[in-house]
Amino acid sequence: MTFVRIMGMGYYLPKKVVTNDDLSKCVDTSDEWIRTRTGIVQRHIAANNEACSDLALQAAKQALTNANIAPEAIDLLIVATVTSDMQFPSTAAILQAKLGLRTIMAFDINAACSGFVYALDVARHFLTNGVYRYALVIGSDKLSAIVNWKDRNTCVLFGDGAGACVLGQSDTNAHCVVDGFLGADGSNPDWLCIPAGGSLQPATATTVANHLHFVSMNGREVFKVAVRRMMEAVRGVLERQKLTIADIQWIVPHQANLRIIQALADELGFPMDRMICNIDQTGNTSAASIPVALAQAEAAGRFHPGERILLVAFGGGLTWGASLIQY
Ligand SMILES: CC(C)(COP(=O)(O)OP(=O)(O)OC[C@H]1O[C@@H](n2cnc3c(N)ncnc32)[C@H](O)[C@@H]1OP(=O)(O)O)[C@@H](O)C(=O)NCCC(=O)NCCS
Structure with missing residues (x-):
């Protein structure tokens, strides 16, 4: 039986941090309201020139390093996102080139905040069936690009970031x-x-x-x-x-x-x-x-x-x- 192992993970959070107090200067809110209603204290916000694929790139590089897998070994790339760089092509296609992967199957999944769990399961099936050996699965979103910064109902809730994992076929069930x-x-x-x-x-x-x-x-x-x-x-x-x-x-x-x-x-x-x-x-x-x-x-x-x-x-x-x- 083939198991699907998590070989390495990585994540990236943009450098800029925006606190609740920072937000209370832009909209009618307070640190106290945001903390007690949501548990959020701060969020990371990407730079203007950092797109979804750039966040994904950093997380993916770290995951590949931690997995000790060369980019050329990857057979399948899935990016879960609702904030693709452009409406199309997919962020996965853009990332294929940025990462220097082979011209493998690469596509986005739009399942909003469930996207990574969806992507993980799709990749699991491809690997279990023996179709592919190694997959790179990423959840990457730049919500700051689609949030109305004047709407206190939504803008206090979201942040930017990316997380990635390299999956590989395995004979044992450890890390699977x-x-x-x-x-x-x-x-x-x-x-x-x-x-x-x-x-x-x-x-x-x-x-x-x-x-x-x-x-x-x-x-x-x-x-x-x-x-x-x-x-x-x-x-x-x-x-x-x-x-x-x-x-x-x-x-x-x-x-x-x-x-x-x-x-x-x-x-x-x-x-x-x-x-x-x-x-x-x-x-x-x-x-x-x-x-x-x-x-x-x-x-x-x-x-x-x-x-x-x-x-x-x-x-x-x-x-x-x-x-x-x-x-
Ligand atoms: C959005 C959310 C935090 C609001 O918390 P809540 O306790 O339900 O608050 P309410 O909707 O009852 O609103 C209470 C009041 O706070 C106000 N309010 C909303 N956002 C505010 C903010 N950032 N600062 C201060 N007041 C705020 C509302 O206008 C409302 O005022 P009103 O009673 O005068 O109309 C909460 O409903 C939530 O987390 N929902 C799920 C959202 C989510 O998870 N989305 C992503 C899914 S992946």
Whole structure:
């Protein structure tokens, strides 16, 4: 049987840090409101000339180095993002050239904040089937480019970053991606979206004047559905693997709101000190959120051989998913 091993991880957070106090100078908000409602203290913001592929490039280089794999060995490149450098071509195609990869299959996945978990599972299937030997999977997002910096309902929540992992075929189950359970429900696409700029409402002077090219969100509805859908994903993957939550040592949840993470921990009966959280430092970095938190926790030596780690995400779509990793 072929296992799919995480051979190395990397992450990148832009240098510029914007604190809650900095934001309170631009919109009617306060450090106290943002901390208590979201758990966010600061976020990293990319430079004007840093695009999604540039963030991804830094994370990917680090992952390749940590995996000790040459770029030429990579057979498959997937970038999860909602902030592609351009509407098309894909960020993955652009990154193929920037990284000097062979002319391999490279594509983007748009599953919003669940993107990395989706991408991980797609790559897992390609490797398990023996189609490819090594895959590079990246979550990269520059939310600062699509947020209305005058809208306090959304601008305080997001940040920029990228996280990457190199996957490879393996004969043993150590450091492996075991399973994934994914879902989507598009009945309320407007709960979290960019209304214009697509084929439904192409860009016009009016769409620009009406701020329809920025993230629009129904925070209360998303909050309510997030915990329910993440529970569904966790239960789905545990049931399929004939495990219970007591068999899991760590959860790396999507970093959208500390209260959502706490609610998930409560519902699962899972200790908060085993939930990996970096939201205070990063805000919600969308598809980058889980791989950045995972790479940081691994670099800090928090995981031990034999432990099981669950990644669990939700995002625009709505989409959701969980991945099980055997460390
Ligand atoms: C957005 C979110 C933090 C709001 O928290 P909340 O406790 O639900 O707050 P409410 O929506 O009840 O708003 C409370 C008040 O705070 C105000 N408010 C919103 N943003 C604010 C800010 N940055 N600073 C100060 N006040 C703010 C609102 O205008 C509202 O005022 P009102 O009562 O006078 O209308 C929360 O709903 C959330 O995290 N939702 C999920 C969003 C998410 O995760 N999105 C990404 C998914 S991947």
